[in-house]
Amino acid sequence: MAKYSIGIDYGTESARALLLNLETGEEVATSVMNYPHGVMDEELPDGTKLPQDWALQHPDDYIEVLKKIVPDVINQAGIDKADVIGLGIDFTACTMLPIKKDGTPLCDIPQYKSNPHSYVKLWKHHAAQPEANKLNEIASQRGEDFLARYGGKISSEWLIPKIWQILNEAPDIYEEADKFIEATDWVVMKLTGNERRNSCTAGYKAIWHKRKGYPSKDFFRALDERLENLVEEKLSKDIYPLGTKAGELTPEMAKIMGLNPGVAVAVGNVDAHVSVPAVGVTSPGKMVMVMGTSICHLVLDDKEVEVPGMCGVVEDGIIPGFYGYEAGQSAVGDIFAWFVDNCVPYEYKIEAEKRGISIHELLTEKAAKLKPGESGLLAIDWWNGNRSVLVDADLTGVILGMTLTTKPEEIYRALIEATAFGTRMIIDTFNQNGVSISELYACGGLPEKNPMLMQIYADVTNLEIKVSKSSQTPALGAAMFGAVAAGKAKGGFDSIFEAARVIPKLKEETYNPIPENVEIYDKLFEEYKLLHDYFGRGINNVMKRLKALKEGVSNVREA
Ligand SMILES: Nc1ncnc2c1ncn2[C@@H]1O[C@H](COP(=O)(O)OP(=O)(O)O)[C@@H](O)[C@H]1O
Numbered sequence: 001m002a003k004y005s006i007g008i009d010y011g012t013e014s015a016r017a018l019l020l021n022l023e024t025g026e027e028v029a030t031s032v033m034n035y036p037h038g039v040m041d042e043e044l045p046d047g048t049k050l051p052q053d054w055a056l057q058h059p060d061d062y063i064e065v066l067k068k069i070v071p072d073v074i075n076q077a078g079i080d081k082a083d084v085i086g087l088g089i090d091f092t093a094c095t096m097l098p099i100k101k102d103g104t105p106l107c108d109i110p111q112y113k114s115n116p117h118s119y120v121k122l123w124k125h126h127a128a129q130p131e132a133n134k135l136n137e138i139a140s141q142r143g144e145d146f147l148a149r150y151g152g153k154i155s156s157e158w159l160i161p162k163i164w165q166i167l168n169e170a171p172d173i174y175e176e177a178d179k180f181i182e183a184t185d186w187v188v189m190k191l192t193g194n195e196r197r198n199s200c201t202a203g204y205k206a207i208w209h210k211r212k213g214y215p216s217k218d219f220f221r222a223l224d225e226r227l228e229n230l231v232e233e234k235l236s237k238d239i240y241p242l243g244t245k246a247g248e249l250t251p252e253m254a255k256i257m258g259l260n261p262g263v264a265v266a267v268g269n270v271d272a273h274v275s276v277p278a279v280g281v282t283s284p285g286k287m288v289m290v291m292g293t294s295i296c297h298l299v300l301d302d303k304e305v306e307v308p309g310m311c312g313v314v315e316d317g318i319i320p321g322f323y324g325y326e327a328g329q330s331a332v333g334d335i336f337a338w339f340v341d342n343c344v345p346y347e348y349k350i351e352a353e354k355r356g357i358s359i360h361e362l363l364t365e366k367a368a369k370l371k372p373g374e375s376g377l378l379a380i381d382w383w384n385g386n387r388s389v390l391v392d393a394d395l396t397g398v399i400l401g402m403t404l405t406t407k408p409e410e411i412y413r414a415l416i417e418a419t420a421f422g423t424r425m426i427i428d429t430f431n432q433n434g435v436s437i438s439e440l441y442a443c444g445g446l447p448e449k450n451p452m453l454m455q456i457y458a459d460v461t462n463l464e465i466k467v468s469k470s471s472q473t474p475a476l477g478a479a480m481f482g483a484v485a486a487g488k489a490k491g492g493f494d495s496i497f498e499a500a501r502v503i504p505k506l507k508e509e510t511y512n513p514i515p516e517n518v519e520i521y522d523k524l525f526e527e528y529k530l531l532h533d534y535f536g537r538g539i540n541n542v543m544k545r546l547k548a549l550k551e552g553v554s555n556v557r558e559a
């Protein structure tokens with residue numbers, strides 16, 4: 001009798017479950033549900049307004065989705081729930097929340113429900129940039145060696161700046177929180193009753209090192225006296241490697257998910273990292289791009305080196321036995337969504353509606369008729385700041401070269417090209433610093449949705465791109481880790497290497513660079529690099545001055 005594993009991928013807007021047949025490797029069923037509260041970036045459920053750069057989620061949504069998507073995959077497949085042996089989850093990260101000892105999120109306590117700091121801070125919550133700047137300044141003055149492992153800078157998206165923001169702006173929430181925890185670990189805690197923090201988020205997002213642990217108490221005290229005992233008091237030194245079994249599904253959670261208690265649950269994982277074995281990558285030289293709202297770039301190597309602006313290098317952070325490197329772009333699909341939502345003329349909307357296609361598809365169809373360089377446009381992809389290689393959330397977007405004849409599809413294409421240049425910047429930086437990349441693998445929503453975009457990425461990077469056959473690669477990876485947690489004796493796998501040999505499949509068709517396009521994109525990339533350094537490396541800080549002006553004006557307006 002075939003055995004099954006379930007992977008649950010907690011994305012930015014929605015969560016999806018995937019049921020994996022461990023005998024055939026077939027993805028038997030999937031089910032998606034949007035979070036009831038969505039991303040809260042303007043107000044809380046009770047109408048409390050949020051300042052700019054905030055992005056919150058409601059933790060109750062993470063449990064709510066399980067009630068629908070898990071029973072849904074079981075019903076669709078018509079299998080016996082007793083044959084589900086493993087379950088794994090992956091999450092966006094650093095997506096963190098303050099909780100009580102028993103796991104209760106502070107936002108679920110009535111007296112805190114109007115305090116924004118009691119909710120989940122989503123990965124793209126960028127309002128802790130002042131704390132991140134200060135942390136980087138202090139760490140660099142003190143010569144903290146951990147900075148090198150994070151490309152020279154800690155991002156405002158990560159755990160310590162987010163916690164410090166809570167302490168600065170809501171000391172009562174800081175005090176009241178018994179723990180700060182990654183959402184991925186919190187859900188695992190809910191599923192199993194065990195707090196089992198995973199090495200991936202600890203390593204990439206919480207400045208934890210397998211041998212050195214967290215930064216010293218001295219460092220935390222240098223940030224703020226009140227943070228001196230943060231690790232002992234509100235984090236945990238108990239960190240579990242990926243692939244470990246966190247525990248078994250509790251009867252209470254099994255009931256609401258329509259499963260049997262006792263299913264093996266893997267320690268939590270991150271959406272990007274979990275995708276690496278899910279495209280079959282378990283060795284160096286191959287960069288995996290998880291392409292959707294944002295892009296995460298991941299690569300394995302057998303040595304630890306410093307790559308400027310990388311998000312991090314973590315031993316065993318992706319696959320045991322390797323150093324896992326991560327870099328990323330904070331907005332990719334989000335930029336195209338912004339354009340579609342804000343900048344498309346009425347006639348385009350009508351045409352798309354009449355033809356029953358999305359505006360993305362219409363713009364892509366028109367943009368595909370253009371040759372590289374034909375629009376005369378060049379854009380910089382910093383609509384949500386720059387995560388690599390500049391690590392600066394205060395940078396903003398640019399579109400250069402517009403005239404009275406510029407068309408929407410030309411801008412749409414320039415925005416796609418800008419994101420491809422951002423990726424090339426990351427690849428070049430890895431190559432120049434001793435982590436060589438000779439192959440690209442892609443997964444996520446964008447390769448499914450936009451072949452033109454994929455061709456542009458192949459042309460800009462001058463590398464062939466192989467694409468995952470799964471349309472839910474992170475969920476597939478999570479299911480693979482669930483099967484590893486269950487173990488071979490139960491019908492799963494003994495290691496993620498074994499799972500990665502058997503399960504992942506790639507599409508036959510790959511994207512190959514077209515030499516004449518490569519030539520033009522090489523020239524455009526030179527221009528992109530000039531603008532990148534001009535705006536991004538302090539030659540002209542106009543973006544920051546504009547942002548400061550904007551903040552000043554909006555503060556005056558509010559007062
Ligand atoms: N045809 C398209 N071409 C390019 N981008 C698209 C297209 N359709 C949707 N998108 C973008 O894809 C992104 C969603 O990607 P997806 O991988 O599904 O989500 P997530 O990153 O949250 O998992 C959105 O930001 C949206 O703007």
Ligand SMILES: O=C(CO)[C@@H](O)[C@@H](O)COP(=O)(O)O
Binds near residue numbers: 270272273295296
């Ligand atoms: O930052 C990470 C991983 O390190 C991601 O979770 C984050 O970019 C969210 O990605 P998506 O919303 O899935 O595009």
